[in-house]
Amino acid sequence: MSPIDTGPAIHVRNLTKSYGDLRVLDGVDLDVARGTIVALLGSNGAGKTTAVRILSTLLRADGGTAVVDGVDVAAQAAKVRESISLTGQFAAVDEVLTGRENLMLVARLRQLPDPGRVADELLARFALTDAARRAASTYSGGMRRRLDVAMSLVGDPAVVFLDEPTTGLDPQARLEVWDAVRSLAASGTTVLLTTQYLDEAETLADRIAILHGGRIIAEGTLADLRALFPPATVEYVEKQPTLEEIFLAIVGSAGPRHTEES
Numbered sequence: 421m422s423p424i425d426t427g428p429a430i431h432v433r434n435l436t437k438s439y440g441d442l443r444v445l446d447g448v449d450l451d452v453a454r455g456t457i458v459a460l461l462g463s464n465g466a467g468k469t470t471a472v473r474i475l476s477t478l479l480r481a482d483g484g485t486a487v488v489d490g491v492d493v494a495a496q497a498a499k500v501r502e503s504i505s506l507t508g509q510f511a512a513v514d515e516v517l518t519g520r521e522n523l524m525l526v527a528r529l530r531q532l533p534d535p536g537r538v539a540d541e542l543l544a545r546f547a548l549t550d551a552a553r554r555a556a557s558t559y560s561g562g563m564r565r566r567l568d569v570a571m572s573l574v575g576d577p578a579v580v581f582l583d584e585p586t587t588g589l590d591p592q593a594r595l596e597v598w599d600a601v602r603s604l605a606a607s608g609t610t611v612l613l614t615t616q617y618l619d620e621a622e623t624l625a626d627r628i629a630i631l632h633g634g635r636i637i638a639e640g641t642l643a644d645l646r647a648l649f650p651p652a653t654v655e656y657v658e659k660q661p662t663l664e665e666i667f668l669a670i671v672g673s674a675g676p677r678h679t680e681e682s
């Protein structure tokens with residue numbers, strides 16, 4: 421953990437990134453408090469992966485600042501990498517290796533003492549002990565993604581980025597991964613996850629940031645976002661808007677900023 425423990429785990433100001441003429445990030449501002457789960461919610465193509473790749477030092481921004489665990493991602497990328505992990509949209513699990521071997525491999529890469537112990541602890545934490553010595557190719561989708569999340573925790577990173585952790589999973593596997601993410605945050609890890617699923621953001625996140633048109637157009641707790649839309653009252657029955665209704669109302673009113681308009 422960095423000496424600057426008290427600041428936010430992630431601090432982003434006016435982040436910009438274009439691919440050619442396509443302005444994907446157009447001034448993103450975001451703060452993520454330590455030990456919280458924040459969902460970066462946006463449609464397909466909104467720029468979620470681009471943002472996460474910049475924050476995890478895989479991609480350079482065109483402008484703006486991003487500070488992760490007190491360290492500037494552009495100025496000190498290597499130092500940032502010491503305190504983060506990234507689980508991408510596509511699992512990094514090696515199918516030929518067992519679950520335990522996958523974890524030990526990462527522990528060795530991170531030069532941790534006693535990789536076997538590190539692996540066993542994570543296997544237990546993610547309910548994979550029984551499957552520890554089976555090839556990952558025999559795992560269900562949910563088990564594989566859980567192993568992937570476990571691998572991202574080797575070495576206790578302060579900040580974990582999960583890019584669409586449940587995309588492509590069946591409902592049961594999604595629930596398993598949600599439990600895994602909750603256990604992360606319960607242990608004090610800061611989690612920034614991207615999702616295009618409104619129910620995922622609603623269930624998992626302490627705060628939700630909606631990325632649209634290259635910017636964060638709304639940010640807050642679910643209650644904050646709901647407060648933007650007073651409940652519709654019909655006689656004596658209050659109807660709370662769902663996150664889906666809030667999302668569509670905000671996104672619809674903001675309008676696309678960088679779509680295929682010529």
Ligand SMILES: Nc1ncnc2c1ncn2[C@@H]1O[C@H](COP(=O)(O)OP(=O)(O)O)[C@@H](O)[C@H]1O
Binds near residue numbers: 439462463470
């Ligand atoms: N390397 C790249 N070169 C050109 N365009 C890209 C590249 N990566 C992403 N894009 C485009 O940038 C936009 C945002 O992509 P991405 O960050 O992957 O969105 P999301 O993760 O929200 O689906 C999309 O229109 C995508 O096609």
Ligand SMILES: [Mg+2]
Binds near residue numbers: 468469470509583584
């Ligand atoms: Mg993506």
